[in-house]
Structure formats: structure tokens, C-alpha cells
Amino acid sequence: MTTRVGSLLRLTAFMVAPLATALVSVGAAAQTIKIGEINSYKAQPAFLGPYKNGWNMALDEVNAAGGINGKKLEVVSRDDNGNPGxxxxVAQELVTGEQVSLLFGGFLSNTGLALADYAKQRKVFFLAAEPLTDKIVWQDGNKYTYRLRPSTYMQVAMLVPEAVKLHKKRWAVVYPNYEYGQSAVATFKRLLKAAQPDVEFVADQAAPLGKLDAGAVTQALADAKPDAIFNVEFGADLGKFVREGNTRGLFKDISVVSLLTGEPEYLDPLGSEAPVGWIVTGYPWYSIDTPANRKFVAAYETKYHDYPRVGSVVGYSALMSIADGLKKAKSTDPDKLAAAFKGLSVDTPFGPITYRAQDNQSTMGAYVGTTAVKDGKGIMTNYRYIDGASVQPSDAEVAKLRAAD
Known part of the structure; x- marks a missing residue:
């Protein structure tokens, strides 16, 4: 009898232990908000390494301050290999397998558009941190998708007035042949022609992303004899283009206007070979003397023993946007989150931004300046910050472009 009672007690304990563990897990999950993050870490490490540092720093700050309405944030991150499929x-795995409450991330425009469509179809909230394509908030926009970084249109619109000041007639363009590059060039041509009707475009050089034949491209551009070049290449392709152009003397007596080239991710690897006199968008973190930037740079350097890049700002601001959105919504419900993000104000290292109700685009801006070389390194000089709100099309134009929610 005693043996039987002992066996029953052991059996009961054996059955209760997993149940207790499960209850603890459920209790822990109830105190955590799981967020899914997707990006092309292997394909674009120069930008996305600092970006991940940025959102991790913000995550630590939010949780150290008590989390969101008493719940800690947990980020479950996955790599998408730079492939829309x-x-x-991965998004499906995060939503159904990991049961995340929302998604953020994206780098390339094509993967960003894939995520935006997934968010629309599955009614999942998605904050596009980096993808620059205009379609993500306009033609393919939907109520569940918001975007942090200034769009392709916005950044091109920041550069066009500087291009007009050059008074150059014959322009060539060089760009990566996918959504971002195609959109940037189309917008530049349209806005420049509107501001300077006599402009001519004498050469178009498009190459697959990551596969620029710099010798052939620079020779084709030289043969066209342009007065100025609009460049949209970035990353390794930018390095090839700059080095080959320097070697062949392509840039001598030719003005260059260039998207993203002032970003430390792409300018720093060039070292003393960095271009001089290019008009660029970027992030001169080392000399921006605002309280928000100084605080961010100091905290980032303390945590990582490294300096921040644009990716760091984007990652940090994305996670902080999500935290502020969750606080405002007081819920992880996708519809409530989408409503909370309309008009949401967020403090970032670039200063306060607002997510526009018209198209779910934030008003984050960018720095526009001129490249130079100092102490063997590329820098930005004569720069100024351009508020994203100042380079948006009119509400009437947005309404025509914006797909129905």
C-alpha cells in the first residue's frame, strides 16, 4: 500500500512539474511584448551592423525604464538574405511561430515592399525602418505600414535645389538597377526638369545591385561628356565607382550630386580616396552640435566603443517609435497601433519627428552638405539639416498617389 501511494505521489509530481513550468512560461510571456525584426544583415552589413546596435541600445533603455505599461520588450530578429521571398x-515564421505582436525592419526597397504587402494581407502592424521606395507609403501604401526614414522622393527633393544652383545643362545618371535606384533617378529627372527646363540627360548607366562594372560605367560616362553627374550608387558599388572615376579622371571639372554618399557607412571606407566637392546627403555625427545628437553619440560610444552611423540612428529611432506607439495605443492590436501612429511624435537623435496622417511617412530629415577630405578621411562640410516635412509633396498630390487603406 505504501509503495502504491509513493508511486502515485511520484507520478503526480511528474505530471505537475511540466504544468508548473508551462504556467511560469505563460506568466513570463504575459509580461513581455514580443516584436519581430527582419533585415538583410548578411547582405548589407555596413549599414545593418550599426542599425542593430541602435535598436539594441533603445531596447535596453526602454526596458531599463520599466518597459511599456509594465511589460518588457523582447525583439526576435531574423535575416531575410536580401530576398523578398x-x-x-521569415515574417510568417515570426508571426505564427514566434507569435510576435508586430514587425519592423527592412533595408532594400524590394524586401520592404514585400513586407508591406504581407502586413496588408495579414493585418499585421509593420514599421519600415530603412526601405526608401516611395511606393511603400504611396502607391502600395496601406493602413498597417508606416515608414521612418525619409523616402527616395524626399531625399532627392533635398538635393535638387543644390543641383539647380550648379547651372549645369548636360547631366548623366548612374544608379543600381532596382526599385530604389530607378525611383531616385526618375524623381531627380522630373524635379530638375521642372526647376530647369533646358536641362538634358545625356547618359543613363544602370547596373545590377552589387555588380557594377566600374570600368565600363566610367568610360561610358566620360564618352557622354556630361557637365554634371547624379549618382545613386552606395556600398561596395560606390567604392568601385569612386576609385575608378578617380583613376580615370572622370570627376575632374564635373559636378557630382550623390545620394547617401555622406553617410559614414559608405564614406568612411574610402579613406583618403573619398570624393571632394560632391553634394551629398549624410550624417556628420562628429560635428552636429545639438543636445539630441551629443547625447546619442555619447551614449552610443560608451556602450559600443565605436561611433554611430546613419544605421545606428535609424535602428534607435525605429525601436523608440515602436515604444512610443505602444504607449499611446495601450495595446498591441494592429488596428489600434496603426491609429496610434497617425500623428505620433517621437524624439530622435535628429530631433523630434512626426508620423504624418496623410501617408504614414515620418518627417525625419537628412543632412545635406559637401564632401571633403581631412586627415586622410572623408567628411561633410557646409552641411545643414533639412526637415523632412519641408520636402513632401502637397496633400492633394499625396492623395492621388496614396492607395486606399
Whole structure:
């Protein structure tokens, strides 16, 4: 009898232990908000390494301050291999397998558009941190998708007035041949022609992303004899273009206007070979003397023993946007989050931004300046910050572009 009672007690304990563990897990999950993050870490490490540092720093700050309405944030991150198909597969895994409450991330425009469509179809909230394509908030926009970084249109619109000041007639363009590059060039041509009707475009050089044949491209540009060049290449392709152009003397007596080239991710690797006199968008973190930037730079350097890049700002601001959105919504419900983000104000290292109700685009801006070389390194000089709100099309134009929610 005693043996039987002992066996029953042991059996009961064996059955209760997993149940207790499960209850503890459920209790812990109830105190955590799980967020899914998707990005092309292997494909674009120069930008996305600092970006991940940025959102991790923000995550630590939010949780150290008590989390969101008493709940800690947990980020579950996945790599999409820079492929739209993998992006959707990973999103599905995060939503159904990991049961995340929302998604953020994206780098390339094509993967960002895939995530935006997934968010629309599955009614999942998605904050596009980096993808620059205009379609993500306009033609393919939807109520569940918001975007942090200034769009392709916005950044081109920041540069066009500087291009007009050059008074150059014959322009050539060089760009990566996918959504971002195509959109940037189309917008530049349209806005420049509107401001300077006599402008001519004498050469178009488009190459697959990551596969620029710099010798052939620079020779074709030289043969066209342009007065100025609009460049949209970035990353390794930018390095190839700059080095080959320097070697062949392409840039001598030719003005260059260039998207993203002032970003430390792409300018710093060039070292003393960095271009001089290019008009660029970027982030001169080392000399921006605002309280928000000084605080961010000091905290980032303390945490990582490294300096921040644009990716760091984007990652940090994305996670902080999500935190502020969750506080305002007081819920992880996708519809409530989408409503909370309309008109949401967020403090960032660039200063306060607002997510526009018209198109779900934030008003984050960018720095526009001129490249130079100092102490063997590329820098930005004569720069100024341009508020994203100042380079948006009119509400009437947005309404025509914006797809129905």
C-alpha cells in the first residue's frame, strides 16, 4: 500500500512539474511584448551592423525604464538574405511561430515592399525602418505600414535645389538597377526638369545591385561628356565607382550630386580616396552640435566603443517609435497601433519627428552638405539639416498617389 501511494505521489509530481513550468512560461510571456525584426544583415552589413546596435541600445533603455505599461520588450530578429521571398517566409515564421505582436525592419526597397504587402494581407502592424521606395507609403501604401526614414522622393527633393544652383545643362545618371535606384533617378529627372527646363540627360548607366562594372560605367560616362553627374550608387558599388572615376579622371571639372554618399557607412571606407566637392546627403555625427545628437553619440560610444552611423540612428529611432506607439495605443492590436501612429511624435537623435496622417511617412530629415577630405578621411562640410516635412509633396498630390487603406 505504501509503495502504491509513493508511486502515485511520484507520478503526480511528474505530471505537475511540466504544468508548473508551462504556467511560469505563460506568466513570463504575459509580461513581455514580443516584436519581430527582419533585415538583410548578411547582405548589407555596413549599414545593418550599426542599425542593430541602435535598436539594441533603445531596447535596453526602454526596458531599463520599466518597459511599456509594465511589460518588457523582447525583439526576435531574423535575416531575410536580401530576398523578398525569404522576407515573407521569415515574417510568417515570426508571426505564427514566434507569435510576435508586430514587425519592423527592412533595408532594400524590394524586401520592404514585400513586407508591406504581407502586413496588408495579414493585418499585421509593420514599421519600415530603412526601405526608401516611395511606393511603400504611396502607391502600395496601406493602413498597417508606416515608414521612418525619409523616402527616395524626399531625399532627392533635398538635393535638387543644390543641383539647380550648379547651372549645369548636360547631366548623366548612374544608379543600381532596382526599385530604389530607378525611383531616385526618375524623381531627380522630373524635379530638375521642372526647376530647369533646358536641362538634358545625356547618359543613363544602370547596373545590377552589387555588380557594377566600374570600368565600363566610367568610360561610358566620360564618352557622354556630361557637365554634371547624379549618382545613386552606395556600398561596395560606390567604392568601385569612386576609385575608378578617380583613376580615370572622370570627376575632374564635373559636378557630382550623390545620394547617401555622406553617410559614414559608405564614406568612411574610402579613406583618403573619398570624393571632394560632391553634394551629398549624410550624417556628420562628429560635428552636429545639438543636445539630441551629443547625447546619442555619447551614449552610443560608451556602450559600443565605436561611433554611430546613419544605421545606428535609424535602428534607435525605429525601436523608440515602436515604444512610443505602444504607449499611446495601450495595446498591441494592429488596428489600434496603426491609429496610434497617425500623428505620433517621437524624439530622435535628429530631433523630434512626426508620423504624418496623410501617408504614414515620418518627417525625419537628412543632412545635406559637401564632401571633403581631412586627415586622410572623408567628411561633410557646409552641411545643414533639412526637415523632412519641408520636402513632401502637397496633400492633394499625396492623395492621388496614396492607395486606399
Amino acid at each position: 525569404d522576407t515573407v517566409r
